[in-house]
Amino acid sequence: xxxxxxxxxxxxxxxxxxxxxxxxxxxxxxxxxxxxxxxxxxxxxxxxxxxxxxxxxxxxxxxxxxxxxxxxxxxxxxxxxxxxxxxxxxxxxxxxxxxxxxxxxxxxxxxxxxxxxxxxxxxxxxxxxxxxxxxxxxxxxxxxxxxxxxxxxxxxxxxxxxxxxxxxxxxxxxxxxxxxxxxxxxxxxxxxxxxxxxxxxxxxxxxxxxxxxxxxxxxxxxxxxxxxxxxxxxxxxxxxxxxxxxxxxxxxxxxxxxxxxxxxxxx
Numbered sequence: 001x002x003x004x005x006x007x008x009x010x011x012x013x014x015x016x017x018x019x020x021x022x023x024x025x026x027x028x029x030x031x032x033x034x035x036x037x038x039x040x041x042x043x044x045x046x047x048x049x050x051x052x053x054x055x056x057x058x059x060x061x062x063x064x065x066x067x068x069x070x071x072x073x074x075x076x077x078x079x080x081x082x083x084x085x086x087x088x089x090x091x092x093x094x095x096x097x098x099x100x101x102x103x104x105x106x107x108x109x110x111x112x113x114x115x116x117x118x119x120x121x122x123x124x125x126x127x128x129x130x131x132x133x134x135x136x137x138x139x140x141x142x143x144x145x146x147x148x149x150x151x152x153x154x155x156x157x158x159x160x161x162x163x164x165x166x167x168x169x170x171x172x173x174x175x176x177x178x179x180x181x182x183x184x185x186x187x188x189x190x191x192x193x194x195x196x197x198x199x200x201x202x203x204x205x206x207x208x209x210x211x212x213x214x215x216x217x218x219x220x221x222x223x224x225x226x227x228x229x230x231x232x233x234x235x236x237x238x239x240x241x242x243x244x245x246x247x248x249x250x251x252x253x254x255x256x257x258x259x260x261x262x263x264x265x266x267x
Contacts, residue, residue: 020192024091030082050193051076058188070121070211071193077117078195086200087162094154101177104133104234105145107158108172116168116195125208129243130158134232141226161242163202171196182225184217206240
């Protein structure tokens with residue numbers, strides 16, 4: 001199905017809870033997937049971000065076993081990749097995120113073999129490299145990872161593990177809004193995927209989990225009432241060894257240039 005046809009079929013769904021507008025690595029800014037224009041273009045710019053026709057609707061639309069949970073609705077492989085080195089920190093620059101949408105911020109990687117541009121997303125096995133949940137529970141509904149993102153000028157910093165083996169990877173970045181999560185099926189997951197070409201001399205190849213097996217609707221971090229005192233359990237698999245579990249300040253990374261990577265080499 002062409003991007004133009006997708007746009008015409010789903011244009012009414014584009015509500016906009018926010019999206020990643022650019023990715024900054026070592027001061028270089030890479031264009032993200034522009035939900036407001038790219039779906040309507042016959043030949044959109046080459047970017048590492050996976051394409052989707054909707055970042056407005058929260059999941060689970062059809063449950064957590066539906067492939068749309070992997071990289072969003074009808075997500076299309078990014079046609080480029082962004083070069084990073086193991087140990088680099090990546091700043092994900094969001095558009096505005098609603099202040100009422102409190103919840104955790106999670107980051108995963110999945111090795112996509114020889115090509116992230118052609119990999120079947122349902123075969124990707126994700127391992128968690130970062131998570132920030134309930135930071136301060138002194139007030140209700142508390143201060144969450146998403147609140148920290150807002151305070152960081154809608155930016156989020158995630159570090160690529162220093163010992164990760166070089167190769168082609170998909171970064172799965174996710175915000176989970178829990179304002180309605182006291183009712184089963186009403187947690188809202190907002191995920192976006194970005195192709196990375198990681199360089200380095202590491203050898204770690206962590207085991208991962210299929211995207212359709214990351215969560216269930218009754219996980220304690222998914223089915224939860226944030227408007228009552230609680231001890232929060234972040235959903236999904238445990239962090240891998242060597243992961244950075246706490247977000248860092250994002251002020252050190254600024255967008256000083258723009259570059260688009262045309263593709264990747266074989267892993």
